[in-house]
Amino acid sequence: xxxxxDDGTEAExxxxxxxAVPTGPVDGTLVHALVQEADGxxxxxxxxxxTTLVVGRVAPAAxxxxxxxxxxxxxxxxxxxxxxxxxxxxxxNGTFVDGLRILQPVVLADGARIQVGPHTLxxxxxxxxxxxxxxxxxxDIAKARAYVNALLPPPITDGPVRAAWTFQPCASLGGDAxxxxxxxxxxxxxxxxxxxxxxxxxxxxxxxxxxxxxRALPGTDPREPASVLAxxxxxxxxxxxxxxxxxxxxxxxxxPTRRLSYAAGGHHPALLHAxxxxxxxxxxxxxxxxxxxxxxRTATVDLPAEARLxxxxxxxxxxxxxxxxxxxxxQVTAALCGPGDWAQGPDRLYQRVRALSGQRPLDDDFSAITxxxx
Amino acid sequence: MKYExxxxxxxxxxxxxxxxxxxxGVDLIETxxxxxxRAKEGHVVIDLNQVPFMGSLGIRMLxxxxxxxxRRGARIAMTGVQPQVLEVFETMALLxxxxxxxxxxxxxxxxxx
Numbered sequence: 001x002x003x004x005x006d007d008g009t010e011a012e013x014x015x016x017x018x019x020a021v022p023t024g025p026v027d028g029t030l031v032h033a034l035v036q037e038a039d040g041x042x043x044x045x046x047x048x049x050x051t052t053l054v055v056g057r058v059a060p061a062a063x064x065x066x067x068x069x070x071x072x073x074x075x076x077x078x079x080x081x082x083x084x085x086x087x088x089x090x091x092x093n094g095t096f097v098d099g100l101r102i103l104q105p106v107v108l109a110d111g112a113r114i115q116v117g118p119h120t121l122x123x124x125x126x127x128x129x130x131x132x133x134x135x136x137x138x139x140d141i142a143k144a145r146a147y148v149n150a151l152l153p154p155p156i157t158d159g160p161v162r163a164a165w166t167f168q169p170c171a172s173l174g175g176d177a178x179x180x181x182x183x184x185x186x187x188x189x190x191x192x193x194x195x196x197x198x199x200x201x202x203x204x205x206x207x208x209x210x211x212x213x214x215r216a217l218p219g220t221d222p223r224e225p226a227s228v229l230a231x232x233x234x235x236x237x238x239x240x241x242x243x244x245x246x247x248x249x250x251x252x253x254x255x256p257t258r259r260l261s262y263a264a265g266g267h268h269p270a271l272l273h274a275x276x277x278x279x280x281x282x283x284x285x286x287x288x289x290x291x292x293x294x295x296x297r298t299a300t301v302d303l304p305a306e307a308r309l310x311x312x313x314x315x316x317x318x319x320x321x322x323x324x325x326x327x328x329x330x331q332v333t334a335a336l337c338g339p340g341d342w343a344q345g346p347d348r349l350y351q352r353v354r355a356l357s358g359q360r361p362l363d364d365d366f367s368a369i370t371x372x373x374x
Numbered sequence: 375m376k377y378e379x380x381x382x383x384x385x386x387x388x389x390x391x392x393x394x395x396x397x398x399g400v401d402l403i404e405t406x407x408x409x410x411x412r413a414k415e416g417h418v419v420i421d422l423n424q425v426p427f428m429g430s431l432g433i434r435m436l437x438x439x440x441x442x443x444x445r446r447g448a449r450i451a452m453t454g455v456q457p458q459v460l461e462v463f464e465t466m467a468l469l470x471x472x473x474x475x476x477x478x479x480x481x482x483x484x485x486x487x
Contacts, residue, residue, distance in 0.1 A: 195430035197397060239441070243434060247466070266466035286467045287430075290437050294467065318429065321394060363397070 030082050031131040034063065034114070035122040037171040037361040043138045045124075048084060053077045055116055056089075069093045069117030077108075084108045084123065093117060120360055137199075144202040145169050151209045153179055155343070160255050161187045165369040166346035168315075174365030175201030175246065176313045177209045185255045186223055189371060191267065191311040192248040195287075197364075204244045208236065225250045225263035226296040229285060233265065233296070238289040245289035249311055258303040258373065263296045268317060271310040271333060274303065278310075278337045280329070306374040308345075310336045315366035316349055323356050336370065345370045375399030377407050383482060385416040389439070392424040395432025404435050411442060417485035418443050421478065423454030428462055440472050453481040 032048035034055075046053075046063050055063045055077070057070040065074075071091035078085045087105040088095040095102050096115035108114075110125040126134065148169065156163040163180055175194025180187065192208055194201040215222055217231040228250050238245040249270055251262035262270065264283025271278050281301060286294040303309075312332065319327050335349040346368035353366060375393035382388050389407070393399050411418070418439060425432075436452075443450040453475045455463060463469055475481035 193430070195434045238434070238437070243438065245430075245434065245437070247430070264465075268465075284465060284467055286470070287433070290433075291467070291471055294470075314430065318427075321396075321427070324427075 029128050031126055031128050032079060032082075032084055033124045033126075033131065034077070035124050036063075037120065037122070043141070043171050045135060045138065046121075048077060048079050051079055053079075054089070055121070063121075065116055065119045067117045067119070070119070074116050075114075078105075082125070084125070086114065086123075091116075140199050141171075141173055141202075144173055144199045144206075148173070148177060148202055148206060148209075151177070151179075151206065151213070153181070156180075160373065161253065162343070162372040163189075163369065164343035164346055164372075166350045166366065168350060168362065168366040170197070170315070170362045170365050172197040173199065173202040174313075174315060175205045175244075176315065176365035176367040177205035178311065178367055178369055179209060179212055180369075180371070181213075182255075183222075187253045187255055187371075188222060188251065189253075189309075189311065189369070190248060190250040191313060191367060191369060192246045192288075193267065193313045193365070193367075194246040195244055200242060201244065204236075204241060204246065208232065208246065208248075211235070223252050223261070224298060225252060225261050226298040229263050229265045229288060229296040230294070232288050233286065233290075233294055234292070236289040237292060241289060245287045247287050249283065251309070253303070253373075258305070258307070259300060260303050260309070261298050261300045263298050265296065266290070268312060268314075271336060272301070272303070272307060273310065273337045274307040278333050303373060306372070308337075308342055308373070309371040310345065311367075311369045311371075312336075312346075312349070313365060313367040315362055315364035316353060316368050318364065319353065319357060320360070320363060323358075327353075327356060336368070342370060342372050375402050377403050379410060379414070382419070382478070383486075386419060386482060386485060387411070387414050387416055388419045388421055388478075390421040390424070394427040394429075395425055395435070396427060396429045397431050400429070400431040400435055404431075407435070408438065408442075411439060415446065415448070417448045418450045419478070419481045419485060420450070420452045420472070421454050421481075422452055422456065422459065425454075425459060426456055428459045433462070433466065433468065436468070436472060449485040449487065451475050451481040451484040453478055 034046040036044040054061045055075050056073040058072050073089045074091040075088050075095040085105045085107050097106050108123040112123045114121040174197050178191040180189035194204045220227050220231040247266035249264045249267040253260050265285040266287035269280035269283050272281055285296045335352045336345045349368050378390040380388040440450050450472050452472050455474055475484050
């Protein structure tokens with residue numbers, strides 16, 4: 001349902017504020033905040049310092065959220081001591097607390113999820129020292145997110161192999177990474193997904209990205225996928241890396257012959273889309289770091305002219321339990337390979353995942369890459 | 375997610391896992407389960423009949439259990455793997471590390487050697 005149009009000319013936007021770090025002595029007093037999580041952006045923490053706070057689509061609301069489903073003055077939070085109450089301000093589309101539309105003021109419990117249009121805000125009540133730690137962690141995650149983003153390759157818009165991608169890290173960082181590069185007649189690409197979430201997983205993925213970027217696998221031919229995965233498996237044994245492993249797909253294309261060699265280490269198969277029906281390129285192999293000495297195998301396939309290759313991570317396939325039954329590889333394939341601009345395929349898939357998830361923040365990083373030949 | 379440890383035969387520990395092995399589920403049990411298994415001896419059978427989903431952290435937990443068993447010279451097997459989970463295990467070649475038996479009796483026979 002859409003909100004009525006306002007006649008003002010003010011620009012709609014999401015107001016981004018820096019993560020608020022609670023100040024004052026560490027004395028055990030409670031700190032109240034609304035935490036805003038959105039894919040691809042750092043966590044925003046809005047402190048409830050005053051007695052009232054208005055959420056709406058335009059200033060002077062203290063928290064400004066964009067979107068036509070958000071009313072100009074949507075809802076208000078009222079703090080009395082350590083009790084916080086929320087009330088709807090006659091919004092068109094309503095205010096929801098833990099999935100239920102509120103019809104009268106409601107006292108918020110710690111962790112309550114407030115839905116305003118497409119946005120979710122979580123009410124958080126913590127001791128000041130805990131809030132300090134949470135703000136510090138959010139800052140570290142934001143820095144790690146920026147670092148991972150800086151290492152990703154730019155899209156390729158011309159040449160024999162073009163590339164487009166969508167990468168949306170989840171709020172806690174899920175350890176996704178990918179890369180590609182051309183060296184003469186050879187074009188290599190990979191995608192990886194580290195087990196677990198958080199700064200540790202992101203650090204692990206960054207380590208692997210740097211190894212791949214710098215071709216820092218001793219005695220390994222980067223044109224031989226199985227040997228690349230075997231070398232990484234040796235280098236990143238999970239017992240030596242805090243129990244973390246990662247799944248990976250790595251492929252190398254010989255551009256003149258269009259012969260693709262690839263190997264998989266526990267990752268989702270790549271999708272090949274040429275003239276006929278899209279098909280998964282089968283691949284079986286241990287997650288990198290899980291089984292010392294695992295014998296990875298290189299498979300080869302000759303690609304037709306103008307073939308497309310799609311790579312993606314868990315975040316594109318594994319959704320929340322309540323929507324997972326309606327989502328799987330057929331739906332992923334349809335979104336990636338459907339009609340329309342090839343370069344929009346990854347974003348089409350992301351928008352489908354977001355819509356199916358009710359615009360909630362995703363639980364895992366989302367990565368999808370499309371490589372277009374010819 | 376929940377777990378239960380049983381002793382179906384002398385010298386064998388059966389780990390019954392219940393629930394989705396996603397990040398939240400694994401977080402609930404991993405520390406306690408690891409501590410209890412470290413204090414036990416003998417072979418291990420993991421019963422996955424009641425696990426409809428296995429995420430990367432669930433797989434990591436299984437691999438850690440397998441490595442623990444290997445370090446003390448014990449054998450390990452799984453049983454009751456649901457079809458959608460089995461597909462993930464096959465992609466990851468996990469069955470090379472932890473063999474899958476069709477039922478509880480076969481799993482016990484597998485670890486008994």
